[in-house]
Amino acid sequence: MSITAALPVGDLAPAKRSSVLGTLRATGPAGMASAVVIGAATFVAVFGVVIAPYDPNLGNLTQAWLGPSASHLLGFDAQGRDLLSRLLAGAWTSMLGPLLVVGICIGAGTALAVLAAWRGGALDTVVSSGLNVVFAFPGILLAILAAAIFGAGLIAASLALAIAYTPYVARVLRGAALRERGQQYVAALEVQGVSALRICIRHIVPNIAPLIVAQATILFGYAMVTLAAISFLGLGVQPPAPNWGVMVSENQQGILQGTPLPALAAGAAIVVVVVAFNVLGERLFEVARRGGR
Amino acid sequence: MLVASLLVASFVIFGAVYLAPGNVISALGGGRSLPASSVKVLEARYHLNAPFLAQYWYWLTNALHGNLGISITLRENVSTLIASRIWTTAGLVLYASILILLFGIGLGVVSGLRPGLFDTGTLVVSAVSAAIPAFVAAIVLIFLFAVKLTWFPAVGNGTDLLDNVRHFTLPAIALAISSLAVVARVTRAAVREESQREHVQTARSRGIPPRQLIRRHILRNAAIPVTTISGITVASLIAVAAVVEVAFGLNGLGAYLVQSAQDKDLAVVQGISLVLVTAFVVVNVLVDVLYAVIDPRVTLGARAQ
Numbered sequence: 001m002s003i004t005a006a007l008p009v010g011d012l013a014p015a016k017r018s019s020v021l022g023t024l025r026a027t028g029p030a031g032m033a034s035a036v037v038i039g040a041a042t043f044v045a046v047f048g049v050v051i052a053p054y055d056p057n058l059g060n061l062t063q064a065w066l067g068p069s070a071s072h073l074l075g076f077d078a079q080g081r082d083l084l085s086r087l088l089a090g091a092w093t094s095m096l097g098p099l100l101v102v103g104i105c106i107g108a109g110t111a112l113a114v115l116a117a118w119r120g121g122a123l124d125t126v127v128s129s130g131l132n133v134v135f136a137f138p139g140i141l142l143a144i145l146a147a148a149i150f151g152a153g154l155i156a157a158s159l160a161l162a163i164a165y166t167p168y169v170a171r172v173l174r175g176a177a178l179r180e181r182g183q184q185y186v187a188a189l190e191v192q193g194v195s196a197l198r199i200c201i202r203h204i205v206p207n208i209a210p211l212i213v214a215q216a217t218i219l220f221g222y223a224m225v226t227l228a229a230i231s232f233l234g235l236g237v238q239p240p241a242p243n244w245g246v247m248v249s250e251n252q253q254g255i256l257q258g259t260p261l262p263a264l265a266a267g268a269a270i271v272v273v274v275v276a277f278n279v280l281g282e283r284l285f286e287v288a289r290r291g292g293r
Numbered sequence: 294m295l296v297a298s299l300l301v302a303s304f305v306i307f308g309a310v311y312l313a314p315g316n317v318i319s320a321l322g323g324g325r326s327l328p329a330s331s332v333k334v335l336e337a338r339y340h341l342n343a344p345f346l347a348q349y350w351y352w353l354t355n356a357l358h359g360n361l362g363i364s365i366t367l368r369e370n371v372s373t374l375i376a377s378r379i380w381t382t383a384g385l386v387l388y389a390s391i392l393i394l395l396f397g398i399g400l401g402v403v404s405g406l407r408p409g410l411f412d413t414g415t416l417v418v419s420a421v422s423a424a425i426p427a428f429v430a431a432i433v434l435i436f437l438f439a440v441k442l443t444w445f446p447a448v449g450n451g452t453d454l455l456d457n458v459r460h461f462t463l464p465a466i467a468l469a470i471s472s473l474a475v476v477a478r479v480t481r482a483a484v485r486e487e488s489q490r491e492h493v494q495t496a497r498s499r500g501i502p503p504r505q506l507i508r509r510h511i512l513r514n515a516a517i518p519v520t521t522i523s524g525i526t527v528a529s530l531i532a533v534a535a536v537v538e539v540a541f542g543l544n545g546l547g548a549y550l551v552q553s554a555q556d557k558d559l560a561v562v563q564g565i566s567l568v569l570v571t572a573f574v575v576v577n578v579l580v581d582v583l584y585a586v587i588d589p590r591v592t593l594g595a596r597a598q
Contacts, residue, residue: 137302137305137570137573138528138529138531138532138533138569138570138573139532140532140533140535140536141532141566141569141570141573144535144550144551144554144562144566145306145309145554145562145566146309147554148310148313148553148554148557148559148562149309149310149312149313149559150313152554152555221424225424225426225471228426228428229426229427229428229533229536232426232428232536232539232540233535233536233539233551234551234555235551235554235555245428248428248429248432249428252432252540255432255435255436255440256435256440256447258440260432260436260440263432264432264433264436267426267428267429267432267433268429270426270429271421271424271425271426271429274424274426275420275421275424278420278423278424279420
């Protein structure tokens with residue numbers, strides 16, 4: 001290492017990290033609108049059961065497939081349950097699974113990426129070639145396999161997807177971490193005797209945070225589509241629990257019978273939320289690229 | 294590379310099922326308790342007392358000889374059951390791939406070359422389409438084109454080739470739609486980027502006719518990212534086909550895999566997973582070969598970025 005004197009780290013480290021609000025503003029109107037939709041969906045996911053006007057699981061078969069009315073704004077589903085209540089209550093499981101996937105993937109992916117970039121050598125080779133192996137496994141297939149072995153359920157499917165997606169996250173972040181590793185301020189900190197762990201956690205991870213957040217946002221959309229599909233197939237969230245994927249499946253008969261609203265409404269809920277995550281994720285990537293060095 | 298991926302994938306499939314909770318003997322006996330002599334016969338037949346790696350080896354060599362075991366629900370050879378369903382899935386994936394390559398790349402190229410209303414429209418529509426899960430697309434298509442307009446049948450495989458195409462049209466569109474949108478977006482971005490490159494500007498100023506400019510200088514360079522994304526999306530269809538097959542009641546491998554997963558018919562789950570993963574890996578290898586054809590700088594073995 002050629003640097004001998006203690007360098008003023010303050011001058012070399014990036015001057016400021018943008019605030020959450022500033023970043024959101026930078027994503028433009030489309031990004032901000034998406035953020036509002038995501039915020040609303042999150043609110044419904046948390047408080048859906050409370051604000052639901054009726055019991056989402058209480059059905060009356062004599063009211064099955066009845067259309068919208070003043071007291072039941074979206075009408076009833078295949079088993080005579082209030083559709084709006086089920087949609088609101090279903091947001092919880094529909095968004096919890098993706099959250100689990102994203103949490104694990106981002107945690108494990110970031111750790112792997114930073115570790116591989118920091119240590120290089122054999123570990124880097126293992127991380128990079130380990131990726132190629134997992135690439136042989138489509139996420140949805142791994143989730144079906146998990147359901148076959150451990151039984152249908154949200155947790156097994158989410159864990160399987162997390163395993164399938166982590167390599168993708170690690171690969172994207174590894175490049176960014178590697179660039180950060182080569183920066184002068186990292187060398188300066190090392191020379192000053194700051195521990196590797198501290199440099200990684202306090203400096204490298206915060207500096208690649210914009211990319212991590214963008215990655216997490218895009219991933220949430222992917223995970224939501226796949227988990228909804230798994231639930232639609234009957235291998236994820238189990239009925240009668242309300243869930244958007246399950247609702248498409250249990251109301252599919254209505255499509256052929258001329259009462260398409262229950263299935264279509266659940267499908268539309270998924271699409272709206274996923275579009276919001278995709279658009280915001282794409283905008284965040286652009287912001288990260290513009291701000292990235 | 295191909296063999297290594299397949300070996301590891303097959304090991305994961307076998308290992309996962311090996312670790313599955315539950316007793317194989319009781320599964321084979323359908324839940325009844327069997328006499329000790331039958332248990333012995335079964336143990337010998339399925340090598341149940343052999344060490345894990347030996348069991349894997351028996352399974353793998355049998356699989357390579359086309360013997361994937363016996364379905365415990367249908368009491369038939371897994372290979373026979375797979376063979377009778379594989380063409381449904383293959384046909385569906387092929388049909389959807391053609392739609393994606395034709396319309397995805399086509400739309401992307403046109404909107405990439407012509408900024409304006411069409412381009413903006415494509416961007417907005419593809420942003421929404423990219424977020425439509427295959428099963429949601431399926432119910433919307435069934436509602437619009439099978440129930441309302443009755444142009445296409447809603448469920449089933451069809452009888453002869455022409456009827457097959459008719460039955461597979463809606464499923465193929467449902468399977469293709471989100472990937473098609475993604476391919477269109479990536480193609481558009483690649484074409485837009487290439488057409489602003491300096492060598493293209495220079496060629497344009499030298500008076501190279503637009504047709505030649507587009508074909509030789511823009512599309513040729515844009516082909517690399519387009520190949521990457523097309524390869525990824527087409528390969529992913531192999532697994533997502535399961536969702537579409539269930540939604541349309543098609544008798545394919547994916548729908549059968551889901552059914553077997555629910556029934557815990559693990560020999561079938563192993564067999565179909567192995568077939569699907571093999572197809573997935575083979576498609577990825579084909580894309581690698583394609584790179585070398587498109588881009589002379591790429592040597593086989595190293596994936597282009």
